[in-house]
Amino acid sequence: MARAPRQADIAAAAGVSQTTVSLVLSGNTDGMRLSESTRRRVLKAAETLGYVPDPVATRLASARNHMIGVYTFASAFPTAVDDFYYPILAGIEEEAAALGQDLILFTGTGGLDARADDKTAIRRTRIADGCLFFGRHVPEEPIDWLLGGGFPLVYIGRRDELDGRIPFVGVDYVAASAAVIHRLVEAGHREIRYLRSMDDALSSSDRERGVLTAAESAQLPVRRIVARAADAEVRDLVERWRNEGVTAVVVEETDTGSLSTALLAALNGIRVPDELSIAVLGQPKNHPELSGFDVPRRELGRRAVRLLVNQITSSTARPPEQVLLDCIPVAGSTIGAPGW
Amino acid sequence: MARAPRQADIAAAAGVSQTTVSLVLSGNTDGMRLSESTRRRVLKAAETLGYVPDPVATRLASARNHMIGVYTFASAFPTAVDDFYYPILAGIEEEAAALGQDLILFTGTGGLDARADDKTAIRRTRIADGCLFFGRHVPEEPIDWLLGGGFPLVYIGRRDELDGRIPFVGVDYVAASAAVIHRLVEAGHREIRYLRSMDDALSSSDRERGVLTAAESAQLPVRRIVARAADAEVRDLVERWRNEGVTAVVVEETDTGSLSTALLAALNGIRVPDELSIAVLGQPKNHPELSGFDVPRRELGRRAVRLLVNQITSSTARPPEQVLLDCIPVAGSTIGAPGW
DNA sequence: CTGAAAGCGCTTACAG
DNA sequence: CTGAAAGCGCTTACAG
Numbered sequence: 001m002a003r004a005p006r007q008a009d010i011a012a013a014a015g016v017s018q019t020t021v022s023l024v025l026s027g028n029t030d031g032m033r034l035s036e037s038t039r040r041r042v043l044k045a046a047e048t049l050g051y052v053p054d055p056v057a058t059r060l061a062s063a064r065n066h067m068i069g070v071y072t073f074a075s076a077f078p079t080a081v082d083d084f085y086y087p088i089l090a091g092i093e094e095e096a097a098a099l100g101q102d103l104i105l106f107t108g109t110g111g112l113d114a115r116a117d118d119k120t121a122i123r124r125t126r127i128a129d130g131c132l133f134f135g136r137h138v139p140e141e142p143i144d145w146l147l148g149g150g151f152p153l154v155y156i157g158r159r160d161e162l163d164g165r166i167p168f169v170g171v172d173y174v175a176a177s178a179a180v181i182h183r184l185v186e187a188g189h190r191e192i193r194y195l196r197s198m199d200d201a202l203s204s205s206d207r208e209r210g211v212l213t214a215a216e217s218a219q220l221p222v223r224r225i226v227a228r229a230a231d232a233e234v235r236d237l238v239e240r241w242r243n244e245g246v247t248a249v250v251v252e253e254t255d256t257g258s259l260s261t262a263l264l265a266a267l268n269g270i271r272v273p274d275e276l277s278i279a280v281l282g283q284p285k286n287h288p289e290l291s292g293f294d295v296p297r298r299e300l301g302r303r304a305v306r307l308l309v310n311q312i313t314s315s316t317a318r319p320p321e322q323v324l325l326d327c328i329p330v331a332g333s334t335i336g337a338p339g340w
Numbered sequence: 341m342a343r344a345p346r347q348a349d350i351a352a353a354a355g356v357s358q359t360t361v362s363l364v365l366s367g368n369t370d371g372m373r374l375s376e377s378t379r380r381r382v383l384k385a386a387e388t389l390g391y392v393p394d395p396v397a398t399r400l401a402s403a404r405n406h407m408i409g410v411y412t413f414a415s416a417f418p419t420a421v422d423d424f425y426y427p428i429l430a431g432i433e434e435e436a437a438a439l440g441q442d443l444i445l446f447t448g449t450g451g452l453d454a455r456a457d458d459k460t461a462i463r464r465t466r467i468a469d470g471c472l473f474f475g476r477h478v479p480e481e482p483i484d485w486l487l488g489g490g491f492p493l494v495y496i497g498r499r500d501e502l503d504g505r506i507p508f509v510g511v512d513y514v515a516a517s518a519a520v521i522h523r524l525v526e527a528g529h530r531e532i533r534y535l536r537s538m539d540d541a542l543s544s545s546d547r548e549r550g551v552l553t554a555a556e557s558a559q560l561p562v563r564r565i566v567a568r569a570a571d572a573e574v575r576d577l578v579e580r581w582r583n584e585g586v587t588a589v590v591v592e593e594t595d596t597g598s599l600s601t602a603l604l605a606a607l608n609g610i611r612v613p614d615e616l617s618i619a620v621l622g623q624p625k626n627h628p629e630l631s632g633f634d635v636p637r638r639e640l641g642r643r644a645v646r647l648l649v650n651q652i653t654s655s656t657a658r659p660p661e662q663v664l665l666d667c668i669p670v671a672g673s674t675i676g677a678p679g680w
Numbered sequence: 681c682t683g684a685a686a687g688c689g690c691t692t693a694c695a696g
Numbered sequence: 697c698t699g700a701a702a703g704c705g706c707t708t709a710c711a712g
Contacts (some may be wrong), residue, residue: 004466004489006689017699022691035697050485052463056405057689060396060704065467067444086426093445102464104407105433105443123392124442126344127405145390149344346705357683362707375681397705400688 005049013045014038021046025053059127068096068308069128071106071121073135084255084297085134088156091301092132099309104128126151130312132304136201138166152311154304158202158324167311167320169304173203173281176293176327177210180250180279183291185218188338189248189277193241194226195234196252197259207252207281231262238266246276247338253282253292260284273336283330291332296325345389353385354378361386365393399467407442408648409468411461413475424595424637425474428496431641432472439649444468466491470652472644476541478506492651494644498542498664507651507660509644513543513621516633516667517550520590520619523631525558528678529588529617533581534566535574536592537599547592547621571602578606586616587678593622593632600624613676623670631672636665 007021014021016038024034024042045051059065070092072085096103106125122142125131130152133143138161146153147165158170184192194211196204208226215222229237241249251263260280264287270276280292307321347361354361356378364374364382385391399405410432412425436443446465462482465471470492473483478501486493487505498510524532534551536544548566555562569577581589591603600620604627610616620632647661 004463008689018689019691019699019701020697022689023698026691038698050463052466054400054689055464055467056396056399057704058691060394060400060688060706061690061692062704067467103445105445123344124395127395127399127407348705358705359683359685359707360681362705363682366707378682394705397688398707400690400704401706401708402688 004054005051006054007051009049010042010045010051013049014041016042025051059129064129064312066100067102067104067128068305068312069104069106069125069131071125071131071133073133073137073139084257087297088134088301091298091303092305093301094298095302095305099305101129101305101309106131122146125153130154130308132156132308136199136203138162152308154308154311156300156304158206158322160202164322165320167307167322169300169307169323169325171203171295171300172324172326173206174210174213176329177207177250177281178214179210179329180281180292181211181214181218184248184250184277184279184335185214185220187248187277187335190220190338191244191246192220192225192248192250193237193246194250194252195237195259195263196226196228197254198228198230199254204252204254211250211281229259231258234259234262235266238263238270242270242276248277248279248335250279250281253280253284257284260287260290272334277336277338278334279332288330289333290330291335292330293327294330295327299325344394345391346394347391349389350382350385350391353389354381356382365391404469404652406440407444407468408436408645408652409444409446409465409471411446411465411471411473413473413477413479424597427637428474428641431638431643432645433641434638435642435645439645441469441645441649446471462486465493470494470648472496472648476539476543478502492648494648494651496640496644498546498662500542504662505660507647507662509640509647509663509665511543511635511640512664512666513546514550514553516669517547517590517621518554519550519669520621520632521551521554521558523675524588524590524617524619525554525560527588527617527675530560530678531584531586532560532565532588532590533577533586534590534592535577535599535603536566536568537594538568538570539594544592544594551590551621569599571598574599574602575606578603578610582610582616588617588619588675590619590621593620593624597624600627600630612674617676617678618674619672628670629673630670631675632670633667634670635667639665 007018007025010021011018020034020038021042024039025046055065055067093103104127106121122139123145125146131146133153133155134157138155138159140161143153143166144162147162153167155166155168157168159166159168181192192215194208196208211225212222215225227237238249249263251260253260261284263278267276267278272278278290280290283292283294284290303323303325307323311321347358347365351358351361360374360378361382364379365386395405433443444467446461462479463485465486471486473493473495474497478495478499480501483493483506484502487502493507495506495508497508499506499508521532532555534548536548551565552562555565567577578589589603591600593600601624603618607616607618612618618630620630623632623634624630643663643665647663651661
């Protein structure tokens with residue numbers, strides 16, 4: 001079997017110039033008309049030869065190849081957090097397929113942590129028409145470089161770096177978290193504690209902000225509401241809270257879910273929600289009974305793709321689009337009236 | 341921010357030709373020597389200008405871009421079968437990253453089922469240095485076309501199409517399935533039934549072959565051992581088998597896991613393994629207690645990547661490598677002595 | 681030791 | 697209505 005046919009082969013077969021073949025095949029007839037007969041001959045020759053345009057050459061010549069990149073600053077398929085990322089990736093793939101875009105997963109060359117400042121890896125994303133970025137932090141220099149070059153990109157997750165010039169699709173954790181606190185307050189709780197991770201990601205501080213805002217507006221004792229803790233400290237905390245007469249604990253759900261797991265493990269003996277109400281800011285795996293909210297992860301992926309493709313196809317430079325998606329409240333059964 | 345610097349810019353800055361820049365940067369010094377001073381000047385200029393090679397141009401000129409494709413004949417992130425594909429993809433990504441390869445996910449343009457004969461989509465894979473293929477069947481024409489063109493590809497899963505010319509990394513379902521039957525026989529079972537899906541994939545018939553071979557060598561009544569069934573029919577089957585004095589049921593685990601789920605659901609009332617022993621040819625989600633075997637899915641992905649990269653980097657044309665991986669036996673607790 | 685030239689397969693002005 | 701030419705940013709013979 002021979003080498004893949006190119007436009008020149010079709011041109012020879014159809015007795016026209018390579019330019020004409022390109023014109024016919026790309027459908028770029030800006031003002032120019034091609035005779036119907038030429039057109040048909042070219043198309044037939046292309047069909048016969050089994051022509052497929054070389055996407056690399058296309059991209060080099062025209063800066064469009066219908067491929068969008070996905071760049072994650074850690075493994076795209078991390079073992080520990082399957083359920084966290086998988087729906088996002090599924091959403092990305094779904095929408096990409098719907099829009100006729102292939103996906104390039106940039107896996108980076110070095111070890112996992114070396115990736116952040118792997119400038120080369122990030123710049124490599126330019127082989128695609130545009131790129132989706134994932135990750136808790138933004139490597140400002142290379143992203144700035146891409147942005148400055150007019151390269152279309154969209155972050156997954158809210159970002160406030162680079163003076164708000166980064167387009168993103170994020171999640172409105174502030175509103176969703178506030179709603180959970182309000183629900184507890186309405187159920188009569190006053191002694192509430194919020195357990196968050198040590199991590200300083202925006203998704204963490206947004207949740208905390210929502211919690212604090214809601215607590216303030218309900219005139220709760222805001223001072224003591226937030227507790228930062230590593231997993232190992234949770235047991236002691238719960239013990240202490242119990243003695244303080246706390247009636248509800250709200251916990252942050254992180255990508256690994258280890259904090260909520262630690263909380264549930266520390267609960268042994270305590271009846272939920274009779275003695276203690278529990279709410280989770282996010283939805284842990286295999287715990288549909290937990291009250292809290294669901295993160296629209298699949299939609300996050302889908303929406304990000306749409307934003308990116310819009311950016312790629314729109315000719316005019318627009319201000320960076322920044323979208324926040326609403327979470328889905330989960331009623332669950334772990335919020336009750338204040339106990340003991 | 342200006343346009344990305346290219347080799348010509350470095351050449352100007354360093355006072356050499358663009359060719360020299362290419363030579364220095366690529367390290368392609370076949371027999372030719374470059375003066376150390378030139379070399380240093382070029383590297384410094386490249387560093388200063390923040391040069392990053394354009395991967396598109398590199399690929400067009402050299403036919404190597406350190407990207408490997410992943411082509412699935414269905415969604416790469418199918419919702420229904422998360423746990424089935426995810427480990428394979430995770431393995432692929434892991435190994436690709438280790439070998440410095442980016443991944444291109446070809447998502448196809450049309451609907452999901454239109455993909456198989458989407459010749460264009462398959463040919464598009466040629467943008468990568470090579471491609472991994474997934475899927476229950478082989479679209480022979482385009483695969484033959486790729487193979488004939490010397491395009492490196494590796495299938496995930498055993499394949500026997502195209503006269504054995506398709507390189508693959510598969511799973512030795514025959515041996516693993518036979519081992520399960522042997523285990524039952526050793527436990528004293530004679531009345532065994534094997535429940536398989538209606539699907540005719542090779543992974544199904546391999547399992548059946550293993551079951552039959554083992555049954556024959558144990559001189560079981562092979563005639564009646566295999567039952568093909570849709571999920572809905574399982575309940576009636578189990579009922580009948582119960583009346584026939586069957587003491588062990590072996591079930592195929594498919595990608596969706598629906599058959600084993602149906603079997604477990606049909607079991608209500610029957611005590612396992614006291615009354616009935618159960619074994620699964622594969623490992624259903626969330627059922628570590630089931631006896632059977634684990635498919636080395638992560639390793640499947642990893643190994644496939646290694647095979648592919650070997651193929652890409654080896655200069656000599658070799659016969660297609662076909663690898664079968666062993667499964668991991670799962671002892672479980674659902675096999676006992678024959679009941680009733 | 682280094683450079684001028686051709687070529688990878690396309691697209692896009694620009695001429696006719 | 698169609699073609700010759702230049703160019704996208706590289707690599708790779710081939711000369712010097």
